[in-house]
Amino acid sequence: MTGRMRTALRRFREKWRSYRHRFVPWVVFNLSKNEKTLRRVTEPSEDKVIPDEQVSQSLLGLFRALLRNSGELLLGAHANFTPRFPLHQEQDEGDVLFQTLGFCIERRPSSLAFAGTGVFVTRGFVPKGATVAMYPGTIYQPYEPILLQSIRNPFVFRCIDGVLVDGNDRGISRMVFRSCSGRDRLGPYLTSDASWLTDSPLNPLAVGQYVNNCSNERPANVCYQEYDVPDSFPLELRQYLPNVNYSQHCTQRPLRCVVLVSLRDIRAGEELFSNYYTIVR
Numbered sequence: 599m600t601g602r603m604r605t606a607l608r609r610f611r612e613k614w615r616s617y618r619h620r621f622v623p624w625v626v627f628n629l630s631k632n633e634k635t636l637r638r639v640t641e642p643s644e645d646k647v648i649p650d651e652q653v654s655q656s657l658l659g660l661f662r663a664l665l666r667n668s669g670e671l672l673l674g675a676h677a678n679f680t681p682r683f684p685l686h687q688e689q690d691e692g693d694v695l696f697q698t699l700g701f702c703i704e705r706r707p708s709s710l711a712f713a714g715t716g717v718f719v720t721r722g723f724v725p726k727g728a729t730v731a732m733y734p735g736t737i738y739q740p741y742e743p744i745l746l747q748s749i750r751n752p753f754v755f756r757c758i759d760g761v762l763v764d765g766n767d768r769g770i771s772r773m774v775f776r777s778c779s780g781r782d783r784l785g786p787y788l789t790s791d792a793s794w795l796t797d798s799p800l801n802p803l804a805v806g807q808y809v810n811n812c813s814n815e816r817p818a819n820v821c822y823q824e825y826d827v828p829d830s831f832p833l834e835l836r837q838y839l840p841n842v843n844y845s846q847h848c849t850q851r852p853l854r855c856v857v858l859v860s861l862r863d864i865r866a867g868e869e870l871f872s873n874y875y876t877i878v879r
């Protein structure tokens with residue numbers, strides 16, 4: 599190998615190491631096109647746009663309202679469960695979201711050509727610094743095997759610390775989520791929500807896996823933020839969390855969730871765009 603090639607290789611390695619790429623296949627093919635849109639932070643701990651407490655408050659407010667609206671505790675054994683309250687559903691989940699957080703989000707064909715489905719604010723107004731969406735999926739620790747599930751899978755999200763979230767709602771990823779979600783119960787309580795795998799998630803925020811990447815023309819209006827569910831998070835509200843650990847041994851550590859936080863005010867009709875790359879220096 600010539601000296602020039604060695605220098606080029608070294609520079610490439612240094613640059614690659616500094617990336618905290620969120621979606622591996624996307625980064626490989628599109629890095630050069632989107633250099634201007636890179637997000638830069640100096641420390642992994644500085645990656646948070648809003649404090650965890652603020653995320654908790656938004657999620658707790660929404661989940662409490664969803665629970666009140668459903669009039670039942672979604673217990674594990676649905677079939678044998680007789681609800682304490684009449685099962686009269688007052689509003690759909692989108693209405694509950696609108697009344698609690700002041701906006702609605704939905705999946706629709708992206709405003710970008712060839713970008714498939716995207717996520718739009720369809721009603722209301724999202725102020726800067728709000729929790730706008732959640733990234734659902736199975737949580738893999740950096741040392742856990744994900745090879746089969748990751749093949750041709752554009753939904754594998756990488757956290758700053760190397761934890762992976764598989765947000766694919768099809769194929770083997772779907773089966774893995776369902777199986778892990780059915781396994782993890784605390785007594786009669788479900789501790790995660792698998793309805794994000796359908797067209798009508800019970801938690802209307804759980805569509806963040808469909809948010810598309812920003813471009814030079816369409817700057818990011820949301821960004822990803824890791825959120826570890828605190829021990830104090832009420833047991834009966836965990837049924838709305840759209841994440842589950844791949845391994846049962848992980849139940850000792852807090853469940854990792856990823857939320858999307860607004861970087862500016864967002865109005866009804868706008869598509870959400872995140873940043874698939876973050877550079878940590």
Ligand SMILES: C[S@@+](CC[C@H](N)C(=O)[O-])C[C@H]1O[C@@H](n2cnc3c(N)ncnc32)[C@H](O)[C@@H]1O
Nearest residue numbers: 624710712713714715752753807808809810811
């Ligand atoms: C996490 S998925 C997002 C949901 C995707 N739009 C869909 O319909 O399944 C990531 C994939 O979306 C597509 N995508 C995301 N941002 C894009 C953009 N700005 N332009 C074109 N395609 C994009 C790419 O195919 C990428 O691999």
